[in-house]
Amino acid sequence: MTALDAVRLRAEELIAEHLGTGTWTFGFDHAKTRAGQCDFARRRITVSRHLAARFSDDDVEQVLLHEVAHALAGPRAGHGAGWKRTASALGYTGSRLHDGPIASELAPWIGVCPAGHEHFRYRTPTRQLACARCSRRFDSRNVIAWRRRTAADAPTTVSAPTA
Numbered sequence: 001m002t003a004l005d006a007v008r009l010r011a012e013e014l015i016a017e018h019l020g021t022g023t024w025t026f027g028f029d030h031a032k033t034r035a036g037q038c039d040f041a042r043r044r045i046t047v048s049r050h051l052a053a054r055f056s057d058d059d060v061e062q063v064l065l066h067e068v069a070h071a072l073a074g075p076r077a078g079h080g081a082g083w084k085r086t087a088s089a090l091g092y093t094g095s096r097l098h099d100g101p102i103a104s105e106l107a108p109w110i111g112v113c114p115a116g117h118e119h120f121r122y123r124t125p126t127r128q129l130a131c132a133r134c135s136r137r138f139d140s141r142n143v144i145a146w147r148r149r150t151a152a153d154a155p156t157t158v159s160a161p162t163a
């Protein structure tokens with residue numbers, strides 16, 4: 001079973017458990033900057049194929065719970081108190097809510113240029129990269145130093161997708 005199959009299985013399990021069989025469907029999308037989405041019109045929860053393959057099981061679980069909570073709380077709840085109650089009742093522990101892209105939160109590689117700009121990569125950086133914020137052209141003075149994300153970098157949360 002691939003990682004994506006496992007995500008799909010778990011999603012369908014959660015949907016059946018909390019929303020009822022045959023109510024909502026699950027699928028993957030191609031988003032790169034958010035993990036999940038809850039489409040109320042289509043009654044469909046989707047998770048980024050791109051990110052799901054790179055998430056830990058715990059992160060996937062959190063993303064799914066986040067979206068199932070949206071489905072339960074309804075479109076008007078947004079990320080307000082009603083949604084939060086529902087989400088935490090399901091076991092969602094995300095304590096920070098990000099409206100922006102979440103990709104950087106979970107990218108396993110973190111890079112910092114000499115000026116302190118942060119960069120994120122999903123794949124192991126294989127060649128020298130220079131900071132594009134410091135200079136648009138490659139400049140070896142701005143080479144980014146990479147390290148792998150550790151538990152200390154992402155304390156307790158998986159950040160919330162925007163939708």
Ligand SMILES: [Zn+2]
Binds near residue numbers: 113
């Ligand atoms: Zn820089």
Ligand SMILES: [Zn+2]
Binds near residue numbers: 070160161162
């Ligand atoms: Zn959300």
